[in-house]
Amino acid sequence: MLTGRLTVDLSSIAANWRALDALTPPECETAAVVKADAYGCGLARVGRALKAEGCRSFFVATPEEGARLRQALGAAPQIYILAGYATEEEAGFRTHNLRPVLNAPEQLSAWLSGPAGPAILQLDTGMNRLGMEPAELAAIGELPPQITHLMSHLACADEPEHPQNAAQLLAFQAMTEGRQTGRTLSATAGILLGSDYHFEMIRPGIGLYGGLPFSQGRHAVAVEVPILQIRDIEAGESVGYGAQYIAPRDGRIATLAAGYADGLIRQMGNSGQAAGVIHNRPVPFAGRVSMDLVTLDITDVPEAGPGDMVELIGPNQSIDAIAAMTGTIGHEILTSLGHRYRRVYI
Numbered sequence: 001m002l003t004g005r006l007t008v009d010l011s012s013i014a015a016n017w018r019a020l021d022a023l024t025p026p027e028c029e030t031a032a033v034v035k036a037d038a039y040g041c042g043l044a045r046v047g048r049a050l051k052a053e054g055c056r057s058f059f060v061a062t063p064e065e066g067a068r069l070r071q072a073l074g075a076a077p078q079i080y081i082l083a084g085y086a087t088e089e090e091a092g093f094r095t096h097n098l099r100p101v102l103n104a105p106e107q108l109s110a111w112l113s114g115p116a117g118p119a120i121l122q123l124d125t126g127m128n129r130l131g132m133e134p135a136e137l138a139a140i141g142e143l144p145p146q147i148t149h150l151m152s153h154l155a156c157a158d159e160p161e162h163p164q165n166a167a168q169l170l171a172f173q174a175m176t177e178g179r180q181t182g183r184t185l186s187a188t189a190g191i192l193l194g195s196d197y198h199f200e201m202i203r204p205g206i207g208l209y210g211g212l213p214f215s216q217g218r219h220a221v222a223v224e225v226p227i228l229q230i231r232d233i234e235a236g237e238s239v240g241y242g243a244q245y246i247a248p249r250d251g252r253i254a255t256l257a258a259g260y261a262d263g264l265i266r267q268m269g270n271s272g273q274a275a276g277v278i279h280n281r282p283v284p285f286a287g288r289v290s291m292d293l294v295t296l297d298i299t300d301v302p303e304a305g306p307g308d309m310v311e312l313i314g315p316n317q318s319i320d321a322i323a324a325m326t327g328t329i330g331h332e333i334l335t336s337l338g339h340r341y342r343r344v345y346i
Contacts, residue, residue, distance in 0.1 A: 001307065004225035004258045006341035008041045010049040012218035013208050017053055019216065020191060020204045028198050031057035033187065033205030035065060035082065040263075040337040041209055041221060044072035045345050050208075051077055059101075059203055063092045070096040080120060084130075085111045093117075101151060103130040105140070112144060120149045120184070125171035126164060127155040134175055149182035149201060150175070157189035157197075158213050165193060189213050211330035212320045221334065222314035223341065225258040225276075227306050230298070239295050240287025244270050247286070251299030254283075256310055259292045263336035264312070267326040269294070275325075276310040277317055279303060283310070 021030035032055045038046035047058060047069050057078045060066050066079045073079075078099055084107045085093065085100035092098065093115050101120045102108045111119055121143070124131035131152060132140075143150075152172050156162035169185070176183050183199035188207035190197045192214065207214030209221060231253055239245040239253055247253075256276070260266045268275060269288035276283050278301050286297040298304045313319055319330040 001226045001309075001342075002228070002257055004223060004256075004262060004312075004341045005309070005344060006337060007222040007224075007344045007346060008045065009218070009220045009222075009346050010045060011346070012210060012220040013041070013046055014049050014053040016208045016210065016214065016217040016220065017050055017055060017204065020188070020202070020207055020214065021054075023191060024195070024198045024202055027200070029057060029182075029201045030055065031059060031080075031184075031201055031203045032208060033059045033203050034069065035059065035061040035205075036335045037065075039206065039209045039331065040334040042343065042345070043068055046208075047072050047077075057201070059205075063089050063096075063098060066098040067092060067096045070098070078118075084122075085114075085119075087114060090114050099148075102147075104132065105136050108140070108144075112146065116146060118148045119146050120151050121147045123150055123152045123172065123175050125152040125168040125175065127153055127168070129153070134171075137175055143179060143181060147181055149184050150179060151184045154186065154190045154193075154197075157186065157193060160193060165190075165197075169197060206331055206334075209334060210319065211334065219315065219318060221319065221337075223258075223263075223312045223337065224309040224314070225256045225262075225294075225312055227254045227278075227298075227304065227308050227310060228257050228293075229255045230304070230306060231255075238287075240269070241290055242288060245287040245295075249299070251297055252302075252304075253286055254296045254298045254304060254310070256294050256296060257292070258312070259290045259294055261291045262338040262340055263333065264289050264294055265326045265328065265333075265336065268322075276312050277314070278308060278310045280316070282316075 032050045037043045059080045080099045084103040103122045122131035156164045184201035186197045188204045191202045210219040233247050266289045275285040283296045287295045319333045323330045323333050
């Protein structure tokens with residue numbers, strides 16, 4: 001084998017959706033965020049698995065993603081577009097029966113003058129990114145009947161003790177009080193803050209795919225990469241671009257068929273940290289990550305040979321462990337996985 005293998009466990013994604021759904025009462029709907037190709041896991045396959053599990057509302061970022069998801073799921077599910085609405089996209093919204101998350105007064109006006117179907121209205125409760133300010137919402141007066149939910153998004157939910165969580169909750173409650181509509185505030189981290197944050201809909205994303213902060217979730221993704229070649233090196237020899245790695249001892253270097261084009265962030269190189277697992281033993285990076293290749297020090301795994309598969313993500317090494325090496329988050333690791341892997345769905 002000359003390419004890596006990316007395995008997506010659809011049963012784990014479905015189980016994670018069930019587990020998050022179980023945290024709320026039946027009257028609170030559990031949607032699914034499947035933007036960015038379902039966080040790199042495959043939009044159509046993940047969408048169909050979640051639909052079969054009982055999910056009936058899905059969030060994606062763009063109309064193009066919405067069209068692909070509609071083709072995969074059929075007519076029944078509700079598909080929401082987080083980017084909002086623009087008049088030049090009207091044909092796509094109509095053709096694929098997409099629902100926008102309206103983020104500004106001008107988007108609301110354009111939507112009501114155009115397709116005028118069901119939609120969500122987003123409110124800014126303190127993140128200062130997308131959504132209507134309190135004065136803009138007040139200026140609307142009574143909400144049009146097309147608005148099914150009022151929505152906002154938490155900036156600091158992954159830090160449970162952060163005071164902005166409570167501040168945004170209070171702001172959301174104040175802006176939605178007395179409005180006869182559904183409400184949705186929380187993605188995965190917000191869901192875990194407790195029932196006060198649940199309202200009528202929750203929107204899990206990273207937790208579906210086995211990422212933190214949903215530590216009880218099942219890992220859903222594995223990446224294994226083959227060894228293309230092994231060479232012996234002597235102490236003092238360099239490995240890779242820039243000659244940045246100097247062998248501290250005589251040893252063995254394995255060259256693997258993956259690089260930064262496949263989601264191995266360049267910063268991982270020369271970290272000295274465990275980068276992969278082979279024959280149940282961790283092995284570190286040795287040298288820079290290049291576009292198509294990465295080198296590991298396998299001196300302490302003498303039985304390893306060309307063709308053996310090295311686990312980069314899997315049971316021994318989560319997406320969040322990889323993320324910690326580079327000071328990023330599991331979201332970035334997942335969504336950076338390239339399209340050259342041979343994909344396997346189980």
